[in-house]
Amino acid sequence: MYYLGVDLGGTNIKVALVDENAQILAEDSRPTNLPRTAQAVCDDIAALCRGLQEHSGGKAVAGIGVGCPGTVDDATGQVLYSNNLGWQNFAMGPYLAEKTGLPVRLANDANAAALGEALAGCAKNAESAVILTLGTGVGGGVVLGGKLLTGYTGAAAEPGHMVIRDGGALCTCGRQGCLEAYASATALIRATRAAMAAHPESAMHALAATGGVTGRTAFDGAAAGDAAATAVVTAYTHDLALGVANLINIFFPQVVGLSGGVANQGENLLVPLRKEVASMVFGHEFATKQTEIVCCTLGYRAGVIGAALLARA
Amino acid sequence: MYYLGVDLGGTNIKVALVDENAQILAEDSRPTNLPRTAQAVCDDIAALCRGLQEHSGGKAVAGIGVGCPGTVDDATGQVLYSNNLGWQNFAMGPYLAEKTGLPVRLANDANAAALGEALAGCAKNAESAVILTLGTGVGGGVVLGGKLLTGYTGAAAEPGHMVIRDGGALCTCGRQGCLEAYASATALIRATRAAMAAHPESAMHALAATGGVTGRTAFDGAAAGDAAATAVVTAYTHDLALGVANLINIFFPQVVGLSGGVANQGENLLVPLRKEVASMVFGHEFATKQTEIVCCTLGYRAGVIGAALLARA
Secondary structure (H helix, E strand, C coil), X not given: CEEEEEEECCCXXXXXXXXXCCCEEEEEEEECCCCCCHHHHHHXXXXXXXXXXXXXXXXXXXXXXXXXXXXXXXXXXXXXXXXXXXXXXXXXXXXXXXXHCCCEEEEEHHHHXXXXXXXXXXXXXXXXXXXXXXXXXXXXXXXXXXXXXXXXXXXXXXXXXXXXXCCCCECCCCCECECHHHHCHHHHXXXXXXXXXXXXXCCHHHHCCCCCCCCCHHHHHHHCCCHHHHHHHHHHHXXXXXXXXXXXXXXXXXXXXXXXXXXXHCHHHHHHHHHHHHHHCXXXXXXXXXXXXXXXXXXXXXXXXXXHHHHHC | CEEEEEEECCCEEEEXXXXXXXXXXXXXEEECCCCCCHXXXXXXXXXXXXXXXXXXXXXXXXXXXEEECCEEECCCCEEEEECCCCEEEECHHHHHHHHHCCCEEEEEHHHHHHHHHHHHCXXXXXXEEEEEEECCCEEEEEEXXXXXXXXXXXXXXXXXXXXXXXXXXXXXXCCECECHHHHCHHHHXXXXXXXXXXXXXXXXXXXXXXXXXXXXXXXXXXXXXCHHXXXXXXXXXXXXXXXXXXXXXXXXXXXXXXXXXXXXXXXXXXXXXXXXXXXXXXXXXXXXXXXXXEECCCCCHHHHHHHHHHHHC
C-alpha cells in the first residue's frame, strides 16, 4: 500500500508518494503562492497528489497525510488557525478528500516531521521520541508508542514555550524566559551579535565578514579557539541542555532528536550537550537505561514522510 | 471482577479491595516497620491481601497492583531502586505473585495515585491528565488515554525536576531552580519562615504561635490581609503557575489536578493560579478548548484505587 505525504509551508507545497516502509517513490512541489484562498492552495495540493499517483504503478494509494503550519483538529479535518497561511477554521480534510477521493489525515507540520523522524528517521524502532527543531523558533513533537502526542486541544506539543529562566529573555510568544528565547537559531545569532559587539577582537568578525552572522559563526569561532565565541557556544549549549533535560525528566523517552540548522553542528554540539544533560537527568545515578540524544536524519523529507505515515496509521 | 490495590509507603502499607468501577469494598493497613527485609514486607502485603480477599464474597479477585516509592520496572516486576524502602533490584512482582497466586502489576507510588485520580477522581472521563502533588516534594504522574506515562526507563514522570529558574534555589536533587524547589510545601514553608524573619510585624507570627509554621500559615495570613503573607502567596502562586503552564504547553491535557497539603487551599489557590496560567498558555488567544485546573478528590485513597486500577488494565 502507498501513501501521499504533503508538507504544506508558507513558501512551498511538497508532496511525496511513500510506501509502507517509509521509502519515497516520487516527489513533487510547487510554490504556495500566498496570499491565495485556502481552496486554491488545496486545489494545487490535489493536483500534485494526482500527478504522483501516476507513479504508483497501479498499486493502491490508501490515503493522504498533510503537515500544516498552525493548529489543526485531525478528528474533524479542520485547520483551526494558521498564522503562516492566514487560515482560520478551514475544513481542509473534507475539502481535500472530496477533490481526491482519498481519506485525509492532518497534523501540525512540526508534529508531522517529528512523526517521520520517530518512525523512519533518527528514532526508528524506538518506543518513544521527543524531537526538537532548532530553527527560527524551537518547535517539536512527541511520539509515544508510535503515536503523536497532540493533546486535548490539538495544540501539543510546544516544548519551545517551556520557561527555563523566569523573567529572562523575551520570547516571540510574549513571555519571558522560554526555551525558544535561548535555544533557537535566532537566539544563537542574537547572542553571537552581542558577543561580537562586546569583543571587537573576536575572530567571529572575520568569520562573519562574508555571508554575515549565522548560527555557525559562534561554533566556527569556538572551533578556532576564540574566547568570545566559546562563551557563546557554552551558554547556548547550557540552555539547550536545560530544555532537553527538562523534557527527559518529564518523558524519559528512548530518543531525543535534534533537527534544524543548529543541529548541523552534529557531534560538535552533541558531545558537550550529552555531557551536560547527563548530570541533569533525575535519578541518573541509578538509571539502568538512558535517553539517547542524537541528530535527526531525514532533513526536509521528514515532513513529507511523517505526513505519509500519518495516513498509514 | 475485583482488584487489590496496595499503597506501599515508608511508614504504612495500605491495601484496598476495589471493584471494576473503582469503588473500595474493604480496606486494611499495617505499619511498614522499616528497616526490614523486602521479603518480610511482601509477606505482610500478601497477608493483608489474603485478609481482604475474604471480603470479596466469593467474587474473583483478578490481580494485585502495587504503588511503590522509587523506580520500578512493571514489565519484569522489579523494584530497581527505592530510597525510602532501602531496596535495590528486588523482584517484588514475582515474589508477591508466588505468595498470593495472583498476577502483580507495579507502578511508582506517585504514578499509581495519579492513575487513581485520572481514572476515578478529579479527571474521571478525561482523555488526559497531569497530576501534581505539592507535598514534601513535587511529585506527579501523567495519564494519556487511560495509560500511565512511564517512559523508556520507567522513571517518568518527574515534573518536579523541571528547571523553571536556572541558577535559582537549590533542589533536593542537587540542581538549582527545579519546580520542586519553589512549589513544594517544603519550599512554601521555607519562604514563609524567611518572610516572618524579615517582617516581625507580620500577622504570620501570631498565626504560627500554636502549631508552628505550616503550608497554611502564609495563606491564612494573606486571607487576613497581611502584606508579607500576601507576597509569599503571590510568589508561590506565580512559580506554581510557571510549572503548570510549562506542563500544559507540553501536554495540553484535558485536566491538571493538584493534590497534597497545599492543594487543600482549594479555590483559594486555584482562582489566582488559573488566572496566571491562562496568560502563559501558548496560543491561548486562539484556543477553542482549555485545560481545566482542579484539585484532586480521592485524598490518600488515590494510591490504593490507582494501584487496583493498574491491575484492572
